[in-house]
Amino acid sequence: DAGVTQSPTHLIKTRGQQVTLRCSPKSGHDTVSWYQQALGQGPQFIFQYYEEEERQRGNFPDRFSGHQFPNYSSELNVNALLLGDSALYLCASSWRLKGRRRTYGYTFGSGTRLTVV
Amino acid sequence: AQKITQTQPGMFVQEKEAVTLDCTYDTSDPSYGLFWYKQPSSGEMIFLIYQGSYDQQNATEGRYSLNFQKARKSANLVISASQLGDSAMYFCAMREGTSGSRLTFGEGTQLTVNP
Numbered sequence: 001d002a003g004v005t006q007s008p009t010h011l012i013k014t015r016g017q018q019v020t021l022r023c024s025p026k027s028g029h030d031t032v033s034w035y036q037q038a039l040g041q042g043p044q045f046i047f048q049y050y051e052e053e054e055r056q057r058g059n060f061p062d063r064f065s066g067h068q069f070p071n072y073s074s075e076l077n078v079n080a081l082l083l084g085d086s087a088l089y090l091c092a093s094s095w096r097l098k099g100r101r102r103t104y105g106y107t108f109g110s111g112t113r114l115t116v117v
Numbered sequence: 118a119q120k121i122t123q124t125q126p127g128m129f130v131q132e133k134e135a136v137t138l139d140c141t142y143d144t145s146d147p148s149y150g151l152f153w154y155k156q157p158s159s160g161e162m163i164f165l166i167y168q169g170s171y172d173q174q175n176a177t178e179g180r181y182s183l184n185f186q187k188a189r190k191s192a193n194l195v196i197s198a199s200q201l202g203d204s205a206m207y208f209c210a211m212r213e214g215t216s217g218s219r220l221t222f223g224e225g226t227q228l229t230v231n232p
Binding site: 031033035041042043044045048056058088090092094096102103106107108109110111113 | 121152154159160161162163164208210212214216218219220221222223224225
């Protein structure tokens with residue numbers, strides 16, 4: 001049973017460019033959360049998707065957007081890249097009971113390491 | 118104010134000894150959960166142990182145990198019989214009942230196990 005899969009594993013982009021990161025959740029999970037982890041820091045919550053909608057959002061600008069597909073996989077898009085966007089981007093999948101906010105079974109992927117030059 | 122505080126940037130322990138990693142938290146929500154994750158250099162966050170705010174007993178998972186002191190708002194991770202493979206970054210995280218399912222992480226503690 002595959003866990004959370006993220007692609008690509010590494011990426012180098014130039015300031016001002018746009019990037020798309022991808023995440024396939026663990027089998028049986030319907031909720032995907034994205035985190036940004038700067039070097040030497042703990043992960044920071046970006047947003048969470050459930051039923052193809054953004055359900056929660058952290059303190060990140062609108063340059064950060066996402067999408068969830070019917071098969072529960074998700075994309076994170078970052079526009080107008082800044083040097084400060086260089087980080088490890090982690091995807092976490094989980095599942096929730098219908099109508100409940102809390103999710104269970106949080107499982108993280110290995111992340112995508114983004115370098116902006 | 119920091120919701121999760123890990124005051125030990127780095128810790129060293131001899132192989133086969135026990136080590137305690139500190140974590141204090143701040144919340145006014147009576148319903149919350151506390152997590153510990155291990156992050157090796159590969160980047161993946163590996164779940165270790167969970168403690169719910171209403172759990173009566175301290176959580177244990179194999180060599181990992183959580184010293185949960187609710188009144189002091191601390192949730193320290195104890196690793197017994199340390200192994201070389203335990204060398205990694207360790208993060209304490211909290212999920213508050215009012216925050217849905219987002220996790221708030223601390224800054225982490227880098228653990229090094231010496232042979």
